[in-house]
Amino acid sequence: MAITEEVYAPRTKPPVDPEDLAHRELRRDEFWRHIPAFADIDAHTFHSHIFQMRHSITSVGKLMRVLENRVSNDFYQEVAAGLQHAPMSVRISPYITSLINWDDPYRDPLRKQFLSLRCEQERDHPELHLDSLNELGDAPVAGLTHRYPDRVLFLVLDTCPVYCRFCTRSYAVGLNTEDVEKVNLRVNRERWDNAIEYIQSRPEIEDVVVSGGDMYQLKADQLEELGNRLLNIDHIRRFRFATKGPAVLPQKLVTDDAWVDALTRVVDRGRKMHKEVVLHTHFNHPAEITGITQDGLNRLQSRGITIRNQAVLQSGVNNSIETMRLLIKRLSYLNVQPYYVYFHDLVRGVEDLRTTLDDGLAIEKAIRGTTSGFNMPTFIVDTLGGGGKRDAHSYEYYNRETGIAVYISPVVKPDTFFFYFDPLWRLREDIQARWQDDVEREKMKAEAIEAAR
Ligand code: SF4
Structure with missing residues (x-):
């Protein structure tokens, strides 16, 4: 059959709107x-x-x-x-x-x-606890949380290059404040030895999240020693260094040669052992990414270091479709994989930064397709009380009126229901009043669990 000219007529796309390329403009x-x-x-x-x-x-x-x-x-x-x-x-x-x-x-x-x-500042949510994810409750040794079967969270130190006011680990990170006396997680050989001994003793552990505090604060020799000790454990197949550093102090990647060389040696050694060592960072807003960020990230990438991003959804920071889209595109442009967007944990004194579950789900729906699927972040709820991370969409029940979402977490704790709560200041006044009444609050939670069954 003859193919008509019409079928072959070129379909030209209209010229791109320069706004669509704004993600490439780095200061x-x-x-x-x-x-x-x-x-x-x-x-x-x-x-x-x-x-x-x-x-x-x-x-x-x-x-x-x-x-x-x-x-x-x-x-x-x-x-x-x-x-x-x-x-x-x-x-x-x-x-x-x-x-x-x-x-x-x-x-x-x-x-x-x-x-x-x-x-x-908004009044704290009545269900807030200082360690809202119960990391201490799942810690077999100080600074090591073992929640999921095959991986652990290793908090190697308690300082950071900046202090984010919304830090989930405000129970331990940084100096004491007028409000909070912190759990001590300083760099300490005995504590590290105990954590590594525990990891060695548990053959099911294959994956370690090295966090803190922030590993940016480790000295080059500490970073290398820690990396090598983890690589030396046969059953460890991969680990990630978690750091906010590239988002807040990218200069270190450009001028701290000893530190970047130490990181590179650990990553290289891991690769030769067929193990994966990557960097997980934490950009929340496109304005945090400038030309010096690009220079620092390019330096890591030219050494074969993979970088992924974990952002936190925050009211007035990135809870708009435009801002989140620009963040995802800018990270993708720099070949930083936008891996996760977390819903904001319940943290003392920062209720104003939290969004509703509904806000985040709407943003996710609007931005999917912005770029390739492997660069689209999964929107994650870290459930209260230690149920672990769940895809935000996977709730068993969500009542937009009371702001209660219920999740299950079959791998971590089967047969247990876990909650996430929208911030009260986003709810109707009569519902806010119910939350302040202990009896009414328990009733709303019980009704949500019943509906989730
Ligand atoms: S850099 Fe990370 S650990 Fe440190 S204060 Fe910020 S969120 Fe918390």
């Missing part, structure tokens, strides 16, 4: 010069990890000395008052400080992640 300007304390700092100095670490902002006083009159006194007072009810102390790198829009700090998505304002 390479001297964006720190608008900060009074950094106005005279040249690019070479600013983009060194030593400068970044030495000039971290660790108190309201230091914030005032760095910003001077870029923000109002009211704003400083809001920060000081917010800190009194915060589970995390302050630590922000000059890099992140310089990327915040100080002309409008109340609405800035980066500021919201690191500085709590009193006027934004």
Whole structure:
């Protein structure tokens, strides 16, 4: 049969909207010069990890000395008052400080992640516990959580290059605050020995998440020693180093040669042993990714290091289709796999950052197809009380009115129901009142479990 000309007529696509390529525009300007304390700092100095670490902002006083009159006194007072009810102390790198829009700090998505304002704080959810994922309850030795059969979470230290105000591990990470006295998880040989001995004694463990705190803070020799000790365990097939570092202090990847070389040696040795060692990082907003980020990530990738991202869905930070789409596209452009987007855990003092389950499901639906399937993140709920991570869509029951979602977790704890709760400030006032009444609250939970059966 003759094929008509019409069948072969070329179907030209309309030219691409330049907006669709915005993910490729990475800042390479001297964006720190608008900060009074950094106005005279040249690019070479600013983009060194030593400068970044030495000039971290660790108190309201230091914030005032760095910003001077870029923000109002009211704003400083809001920060000081917010800190009194915060589970995390302050630590922000000059890099992140310089990327915040100080002309409008109340609405800035980066500021919201690191500085709590009193006027934004919402009352904590009544079901909140400090260790909401019950990591301590599943820890056979200090700093090692063994929840899933084949893998463990190893918290190797308790410090980070920045302190995120929403940290799930606020029970242990960072300095004590007015509100929270922390569990001690400092680098300690005896603690490491005990954890590694436990891993060696359990042949079913094949996978280790090395976290903290943040392994960015390990010295090069500590990183290499730890990596080699894990690789030496026969039944360990893979592990990931979890770090927020590339998102908040990318300069380290460019200028800390000893650290990058140590990481590379561990990854190379793993590859020769047919084991996988990768980096999991934590970008939440596209503005965290600039030209220096690209330089740092390119350096790791040129050494064969795989990088994946785990973001947290946060109100006012990335809970819009446009922002999440841009984040996914920008990460994909840099060949960082956008692996997970977590719904926000219940953490003391940061209820304002949480979204409803419904918000995240709508965003997921809207962005799927933005790029290849292997670069589309799975939206994850880490269920309360230690049920582990579940695909957000897999709830047994979800009541949008009471904000209660119920999950099961057959591998971790069969026959147990686990909850996730929407933030109360997103519910109707009469439902909020029911949540504040102990009897009504238990009734709503019991009804949800009954409906889930
Ligand atoms: S870097 Fe990670 S461990 Fe450290 S404060 Fe932030 S979320 Fe918590």
